[in-house]
Amino acid sequence: MKLIVNGMELDVVSPPLTPLLHVLRDELDITSPKAGCQQGGCGTCTVLVDGEPRRSCLTAVATVDGAAITTVEGLGERDALSPVQAAFHRHYAAQCGFCTPGMVIAATALIERAGGPVERDDVLEALGGHYCRCTGYVKIIDAVMAASRGEVEEIEDVPVSVAGEPEVQPKGSPA
Amino acid sequence: MTADVLVPTSADEAASLYGDGAGITVVGGGTILLPEIAVGRAKPERALMLHRAGLGTIEVAGDRVVIGAMAPISAVADVPDGALGQVARHLADGEIRRTATVGGNIAAAAAADAQRGDLGAPLIALGARVRSTGAGGERIEPIEEFLAGDRGRLVLDVQYDRFERRSGTAALRRRHAHSFSVAAVVACARPDGSDLRIGVSGVGPTAVRCRAVEQSRDAADVLSDVEPIDDAVASAAYRRAVLPKLVRDALDQLEPA
Numbered sequence: 001m002k003l004i005v006n007g008m009e010l011d012v013v014s015p016p017l018t019p020l021l022h023v024l025r026d027e028l029d030i031t032s033p034k035a036g037c038q039q040g041g042c043g044t045c046t047v048l049v050d051g052e053p054r055r056s057c058l059t060a061v062a063t064v065d066g067a068a069i070t071t072v073e074g075l076g077e078r079d080a081l082s083p084v085q086a087a088f089h090r091h092y093a094a095q096c097g098f099c100t101p102g103m104v105i106a107a108t109a110l111i112e113r114a115g116g117p118v119e120r121d122d123v124l125e126a127l128g129g130h131y132c133r134c135t136g137y138v139k140i141i142d143a144v145m146a147a148s149r150g151e152v153e154e155i156e157d158v159p160v161s162v163a164g165e166p167e168v169q170p171k172g173s174p175a
Numbered sequence: 176m177t178a179d180v181l182v183p184t185s186a187d188e189a190a191s192l193y194g195d196g197a198g199i200t201v202v203g204g205g206t207i208l209l210p211e212i213a214v215g216r217a218k219p220e221r222a223l224m225l226h227r228a229g230l231g232t233i234e235v236a237g238d239r240v241v242i243g244a245m246a247p248i249s250a251v252a253d254v255p256d257g258a259l260g261q262v263a264r265h266l267a268d269g270e271i272r273r274t275a276t277v278g279g280n281i282a283a284a285a286a287a288d289a290q291r292g293d294l295g296a297p298l299i300a301l302g303a304r305v306r307s308t309g310a311g312g313e314r315i316e317p318i319e320e321f322l323a324g325d326r327g328r329l330v331l332d333v334q335y336d337r338f339e340r341r342s343g344t345a346a347l348r349r350r351h352a353h354s355f356s357v358a359a360v361v362a363c364a365r366p367d368g369s370d371l372r373i374g375v376s377g378v379g380p381t382a383v384r385c386r387a388v389e390q391s392r393d394a395a396d397v398l399s400d401v402e403p404i405d406d407a408v409a410s411a412a413y414r415r416a417v418l419p420k421l422v423r424d425a426l427d428q429l430e431p432a
Contacts, residue, residue, distance in 0.1 A: 016180045016222075016224065017202065017212070017219070017222055038213040039210040039213065039214075040206055040210055040267075040271055043270070046270055052273055053270050053273075054270050057209065057210075058204075058209050058210070058271065059205065060202060060205045062180070062224055062226070063226040125269070129267070129268035129269070
């Protein structure tokens with residue numbers, strides 16, 4: 001089997017019924033899609049399959065053989081965030097961050113599909129399957145609407161690693 | 176992990192690999208099965224994966240609609256005859272609707288903690304028939320009979336006849352929580368009120384046809400058609416309380432405006 005993950009064509013050897021989530025995380029070492037509930041309920045494993053958001057925990061890898069998969073790793077760079085990532089940063093739309101990958105992917109697909117400003121109800125519909133236990137959603141919804149309006153300001157304070165200093169490894173993080 | 180995975184490339188091959196279904200786990204979209212595997216409740220030894228079997232088409236030909244078992248729920252949202260699309264658009268959320276299939280919604284076994292299969296109600300109201308294969312070969316039967324059986328068969332497609340209908344739908348669910356319905360009712364009839372059919376889902380292990388209400392047109396009779404149960408989504412008592420109101424609401428929508 002093959003997957004085109006963030007533009008790179010990769011061979012996959014996991015068994016056919018393996019959830020796409022575990023192929024990405026365990027075989028390909030792409031860890032932005034999180035293994036949250038693994039029951040399709042929380043949304044943090046969402047990735048784009050040929051441009052459409054789908055739950056990677058519910059998707060057997062054989063059923064997407066040959067498809068183009070996009071994860072957060074394929075959206076922006078550390079110093080060149082995607083519009084949705086920048087808006088999440090600007091609007092404080094992430095707290096613990098565990099739901100953020102799925103939120104960002106689903107919001108990116110929504111804005112791509114709409115091609116312009118989206119309404120609050122569109123955001124509620126598109127993020128309906130994504131649970132956040134910290135923010136109360138208000139800032140997330142604000143961020144997605146701002147990104148859809150192209151309100152992306154320069155982000156200057158994204159932390160960058162300094163040569164010689166070890167990167168911070170969050171303790172106890174499921175990531 | 177799975178010992179043996181079968182990937183048929185045609186409907187005929189799928190039927191022949193399925194045989195009488197003994198020892199076979201059918202994989203449609205996987206949205207029901209994969210979570211079961213993840214928690215160790217399902218350990219398929221021989222999996223029949225249908226994604227290449229060519230069962231995913233939706234044909235609207237003249238006066239008949241034929242929906243392949245592997246058609247994703249998201250595609251059903253656009254079929255004609257209001258009630259089915261309306262219910263499909265409210266199932267789970269967009270990400271799951273793109274993966275989940277019509278066949279899985281009809282054929283999957285009852286869940287331990289929630290009532291699945293919301294497409295059952297509109298399909299019953301539309302007088303749909305299920306074409307399936309398995310022990311004894313292929314057969315076509317009304318969906319309410321298929322659902323009442325053990326469902327140990329491979330669904331090939333579901334079909335219904337098109338004619339001018341009015342439809343009414345009423346459901347209780349938590350819209351943005353994409354949980355299973357507390358109760359859902361769909362009623363369809365010809366504009367003159369004849370050919371009334373009513374399907375109820377969400378209140379028990381399968382969707383049920385409400386023949387008593389169809390005869391009497393009295394919403395209270397729904398409690399002689401169905402026996403609501405307790406689960407994680409709602410109590411039986413609550414379902415008994417709201418169901419007649421939902422049926423009344425659906426029936427009212429059949430009246431000319």
